Amino acid sequence: MDYKSLPTPTSCYADFCLIPIGTPTPSVAKEVASVQALIKDSGIKHTMHSAGTTLEGSWDEVFKLIGQAHSLVHQSGILRVQTSLRVGSRTDKKQTAEEKVKRVEDILAGEKA
Amino acid sequence: MDYKSLPTPTSCYADFCLIPIGTPTPSVAKEVASVQALIKDSGIKHTMHSAGTTLEGSWDEVFKLIGQAHSLVHQSGILRVQTSLRVGSRTDKKQTAEEKVKRVEDILAGEKA
Amino acid sequence: MDYKSLPTPTSCYADFCLIPIGTPTPSVAKEVASVQALIKDSGIKHTMHSAGTTLEGSWDEVFKLIGQAHSLVHQSGILRVQTSLRVGSRTDKKQTAEEKVKRVEDILAGEKA
Amino acid sequence: MDYKSLPTPTSCYADFCLIPIGTPTPSVAKEVASVQALIKDSGIKHTMHSAGTTLEGSWDEVFKLIGQAHSLVHQSGILRVQTSLRVGSRTDKKQTAEEKVKRVEDILAGEKA
Numbered sequence: 001m002d003y004k005s006l007p008t009p010t011s012c013y014a015d016f017c018l019i020p021i022g023t024p025t026p027s028v029a030k031e032v033a034s035v036q037a038l039i040k041d042s043g044i045k046h047t048m049h050s051a052g053t054t055l056e057g058s059w060d061e062v063f064k065l066i067g068q069a070h071s072l073v074h075q076s077g078i079l080r081v082q083t084s085l086r087v088g089s090r091t092d093k094k095q096t097a098e099e100k101v102k103r104v105e106d107i108l109a110g111e112k113a
Numbered sequence: 114m115d116y117k118s119l120p121t122p123t124s125c126y127a128d129f130c131l132i133p134i135g136t137p138t139p140s141v142a143k144e145v146a147s148v149q150a151l152i153k154d155s156g157i158k159h160t161m162h163s164a165g166t167t168l169e170g171s172w173d174e175v176f177k178l179i180g181q182a183h184s185l186v187h188q189s190g191i192l193r194v195q196t197s198l199r200v201g202s203r204t205d206k207k208q209t210a211e212e213k214v215k216r217v218e219d220i221l222a223g224e225k226a
Numbered sequence: 227m228d229y230k231s232l233p234t235p236t237s238c239y240a241d242f243c244l245i246p247i248g249t250p251t252p253s254v255a256k257e258v259a260s261v262q263a264l265i266k267d268s269g270i271k272h273t274m275h276s277a278g279t280t281l282e283g284s285w286d287e288v289f290k291l292i293g294q295a296h297s298l299v300h301q302s303g304i305l306r307v308q309t310s311l312r313v314g315s316r317t318d319k320k321q322t323a324e325e326k327v328k329r330v331e332d333i334l335a336g337e338k339a
Numbered sequence: 340m341d342y343k344s345l346p347t348p349t350s351c352y353a354d355f356c357l358i359p360i361g362t363p364t365p366s367v368a369k370e371v372a373s374v375q376a377l378i379k380d381s382g383i384k385h386t387m388h389s390a391g392t393t394l395e396g397s398w399d400e401v402f403k404l405i406g407q408a409h410s411l412v413h414q415s416g417i418l419r420v421q422t423s424l425r426v427g428s429r430t431d432k433k434q435t436a437e438e439k440v441k442r443v444e445d446i447l448a449g450e451k452a
Contacts, residue, residue: 008406015164026248026306050210051128067347080252084310097163121293139419180234193365197423241390276436277354323389
């Protein structure tokens, strides 16, 4: 098997929550806001929610951005950063974040009909 | 140390994504919709997003509900279920999902001012 | 549907990594060690590895223990705690942590045979 | 702020659990074994445990490998793949997986002394 030539997925979604470790207070809002500014600048499709941010794009651009988020927080003086993340890829169809939510809502609405 | 009398947190948020394993097709919308119906019935504060659902409540009620979600999907014929999850608790203050998002947005808005 | 009477799974595994937020230094070893002492005292089957700890038991006892771990770290003065976690349940068979690893190793060994 | 030139971390650990979605049976051992063969071939430092695999290396090589793991499983006919993952980076010191475990064990042993 020629593993070396295996590509990374052309599209995926990654939902991540970045935690700075070793902060003077329990608030992480400042670091989260700085990461949001980085994400906005990147142009990658993103949705922030209360427990993380969902990115949609190619595997390489999504994980480069999350790596840059770690470096950005490190550069602000935080020595350790941990991210919890779930990532999905599929080859049968393209599905946006909005379509995923609508699909479930339609099923629920259908059951009430 | 008297470990046995340690309580579980009176409040937490848990953001989870439940995956049925061994489904005939790659779609999980039907199972996700059934879990959403369970959550709505529970009365626990919840926010669905494209990559999971965020629950807010006491530790015990939140994790009982996610356990029931596993059992519900098992009862529909799915032999194996895996959930990825991030849970947070804090004792310095109560913060709702909406307040967490607003806090970050205010910092970003402040930086643009 | 009678959701209220849904049980939680009688067995599951949960692999978790607990992060204290708002610590004076980036080291979390002291908090992790205190959680390990709690886990040892609980009698629940557990395996520590470099990126977390895997618990095996009933859903209720496993998640009570992780909740107690949050409370234990809070009692040591940490105002905020976040855990990243993956949990699996299956109804087709019981499979210990050791059997899961052996199953994969046997397949790999078979491919080399 | 020049976001574009931000590097990704030169070292990190990533603990991941890959789940194929839409498999005929609840067993994922075959897919997990194929990913283990890819990892062995990569030369990246890795530790398999019952709930996932921990990789140690640069951010770019670690996330390229996990992306290739998704593609490998897709090429075996699985249309959808989801990975749950926790990744950590630190700039204060280098710490291997073994050193992290030993540090906690030393603290526990110290408490028994």
